[in-house]
Amino acid sequence: MSWPVIAAIVWVLAAAVTALLPYKRQFPPGIILLFLAPLLIAWLALEHGPIVGLAALAAFASMFRNPLIYFWRKWQGLPAQRHEQPPQEPQP
Template sequence: MLPLALCLVWLIAANVIGMFPSRDLHWRAAYVMIAIGVPLLGWATWESGPVVGLVLLAAGASILRWPVVFFWRWLRRQVG
């Protein structure tokens, strides 16, 4: 239950951070949120199962969508 509560706090914090203006278009905050979110996602998946982990992954990716888009573009350039 604690990992799910912390994931909820992470989701709220990421949304609040996104509301404030930023000079670097929120990239610094995104890196910090990713660094906190990945271990938290692993912990929540370990405790609650893969379905909950996939739901939380989708929720986090919808909030931090630009890092995901840029990673996808970079991956496609590397493969093709």
């Protein structure tokens, strides 16, 4: 197994652990993972070809779709909308 694949597996495990953290504690490790991802994707693409790089990019975009949408909207000058909580059913 190559070093980029091992690094990608570690990255995925770190992302899964970060997702298990309480929401307020997800931000610092999530930002680190968000900024490390392009480097890892480029490394994978250089070692294993563009198809693997595109697959890794698709997986990354799927996992980080909400932060990516937020940053895209901010970059475009649009208001960044937060997801609202679904209405709770009344307790009997």
